[in-house]
Amino acid sequence: MRGPLLTLAMFVGLCPLCADAAPRNVVLFVTDDQSQDMGCYGNSVIQTPNMDRIARDGTLFTYAFCTTASCSASRSVILSGLHNHANGHYGHEHSYHKFNAYTNVVGLPVFLSKAGYRTASCGKYHVAPKSVYAFDEFLDKVNSRSPVEMANRCKEFIESDSDRPFFLYFCTSDPHRGGGEATELPHEPNRFGNPGLDGKGYPGIEEVVYDPADVLVPGFLPDTPTCRAEIAQYYQSVSRIDQGLGRLIEILNDAGKWDDTLFIYISDHGIAMPGAKTTVYEGGMRSPCLVRNPYNERRGIVSDAMVSWVDITPTILDFAGILNDQSGSVKRPILEKLDQPERGTQQNPRVKPGVFHGRSFLSTLEKERSVGWDNVYASHTFHEIQMYYPMRVVRGRQYKLIWNIAHPLSFPFASDLWAAPTWQAQYKLGPDAPYGAKTVDSYMHRPKFELYDVVADPHEGHNLAASPQHQNVLAEMINELKDFQARTNDPWAIKWKYE
Numbered sequence: 394m395r396g397p398l399l400t401l402a403m404f405v406g407l408c409p410l411c412a413d414a415a416p417r418n419v420v421l422f423v424t425d426d427q428s429q430d431m432g433c434y435g436n437s438v439i440q441t442p443n444m445d446r447i448a449r450d451g452t453l454f455t456y457a458f459c460t461t462a463s464c465s466a467s468r469s470v471i472l473s474g475l476h477n478h479a480n481g482h483y484g485h486e487h488s489y490h491k492f493n494a495y496t497n498v499v500g501l502p503v504f505l506s507k508a509g510y511r512t513a514s515c516g517k518y519h520v521a522p523k524s525v526y527a528f529d530e531f532l533d534k535v536n537s538r539s540p541v542e543m544a545n546r547c548k549e550f551i552e553s554d555s556d557r558p559f560f561l562y563f564c565t566s567d568p569h570r571g572g573g574e575a576t577e578l579p580h581e582p583n584r585f586g587n588p589g590l591d592g593k594g595y596p597g598i599e600e601v602v603y604d605p606a607d608v609l610v611p612g613f614l615p616d617t618p619t620c621r622a623e624i625a626q627y628y629q630s631v632s633r634i635d636q637g638l639g640r641l642i643e644i645l646n647d648a649g650k651w652d653d654t655l656f657i658y659i660s661d662h663g664i665a666m667p668g669a670k671t672t673v674y675e676g677g678m679r680s681p682c683l684v685r686n687p688y689n690e691r692r693g694i695v696s697d698a699m700v701s702w703v704d705i706t707p708t709i710l711d712f713a714g715i716l717n718d719q720s721g722s723v724k725r726p727i728l729e730k731l732d733q734p735e736r737g738t739q740q741n742p743r744v745k746p747g748v749f750h751g752r753s754f755l756s757t758l759e760k761e762r763s764v765g766w767d768n769v770y771a772s773h774t775f776h777e778i779q780m781y782y783p784m785r786v787v788r789g790r791q792y793k794l795i796w797n798i799a800h801p802l803s804f805p806f807a808s809d810l811w812a813a814p815t816w817q818a819q820y821k822l823g824p825d826a827p828y829g830a831k832t833v834d835s836y837m838h839r840p841k842f843e844l845y846d847v848v849a850d851p852h853e854g855h856n857l858a859a860s861p862q863h864q865n866v867l868a869e870m871i872n873e874l875k876d877f878q879a880r881t882n883d884p885w886a887i888k889w890k891y892e
Contacts, residue, residue: 416558421705422563422656427631442635446642459660462773466484473494514564538567538633612829620818666810671776792844
């Protein structure tokens with residue numbers, strides 16, 4: 394009997410469905426192009442009571458970073474725990490861009506489904522193929538810019554009387570800017586704060602309108618009337634999201650699921666403005682991260698741990714109880730349930746299912762100070778398909794190194810960012826016009842290395858790469874960057890040998 398009993402014990406220890414185990418529901422709430430603009434992050438103007446509620450009842454990460462400030466590529470990292478140079482999702486997957494993950498990558502929802510979870514995606518998806526990022530249900534037929542409607546669309550899934558835990562992937566399309574051409578006028582369509590497809594607003598939303606004179610302009614953007622008008626509408630969009638978040642929390646509470654649910658709130662990357670989105674500057678990388686673990690005793694923690702989006706998948710799998718404690722990889726019984734990718738599909742033999750570039754930060758949630766969480770890495774290659782500009786980054790507590798691999802090229806612009814009124818207004822003033830801590834010309838034409846003291850120079854205006862006093866720091870960080878590329882099997886590491 395020893396064999397069957399041992400097998401049963403292993404199953405009980407692994408399975409989140411066992412009657413004597415606490416429920417382990419997960420909600421991963423991802424917004425589209427939001428910086429750390431919330432009341433809980435110190436913004437005294439923007440109204441985000443529900444985001445602030447999550448922070449008071451959980452953990453706020455001051456140093457949270459995406460690994461690539463591009464929507465599709467970043468979401469592939471969030472859902473795989475792998476940098477996009479390894480998972481193959483180098484840029485946008487839609488339309489003619491056609492980037493997608495290798496078919497032997499195993500996405501977060503697949504692991505959770507094999508562990509017995511019900512899984513659902515609501516809102517923006519933007520990754521491929523579906524075999525890698527497979528959900529049991531797609532709660533579509535809802536406007537992903539209408540967050541209260543989105544929350545209501547999830548109600549039946551949340552309220553199910555199934556004894557299986559659930560994973561809900563909830564992704565708004567706000568505060569991503571709308572379409573339209575560049576304009577100097579404050580209420581044209583190429584701005585944040587779209588009032589709704591029919592011009593009548595969004596159901597369940599009470600619009601919060603901001604005065605451009607009141608907004609806080611970050612140091613990587615120019616403090617101009619045009620920029621202030623855009624930020625005011627961006628704030629309006631963020632406040633809409635907050636109301637959708639509040640409705641989702643209400644549904645979870647009413648269903649009796651709030652006290653059994655890990656709730657993670659992040660953005661794919663920073664604000665959709667030149668200087669942030671598509672860059673690896675702080676404005677693009679630094680993002681909100683609020684985590685409420687219902688089983689933590691300490692609440693209202695502000696953590697100094699440096700976490701990034703490669704850590705999201707391992708953290709959720711750790712909460713679900715399907716990670717090995719020592720290695721941080723997925724437990725064998727789950728791996729044995731995985732389907733093999735179809736023959737003839739494009740695969741990366743260096744990718745091992747269940748092994749991640751990130752690690753679980755679950756153990757940091759009740760600590761203001763965490764040891765061993767002192768650096769993050771970034772890996773960007775494309776945004777849109779015409780935007781080839783690979784960059785690799787190591788970012789520590791004080792210094793940050795950017796390697797612009799294609800530095801002889803001018804920095805390419807996403808179509809919506811090129812048309813952004815704030816950028817166009819400064820661009821028309823000429824190459825020496827200021828743009829945040831940089832100039833128009835220095836933003837468009839970049840050197841091979843950018844080294845910044847992000848403590849003294851948080852908006853990255855003074856490149857120290859050529860400074861004689863910083864050559865040792867530069868050399869150390871180049872070696873650290875090479876080690877990162879070797880650990881993660883980065884094909885672009887070969888560029889150190891030529892070009």
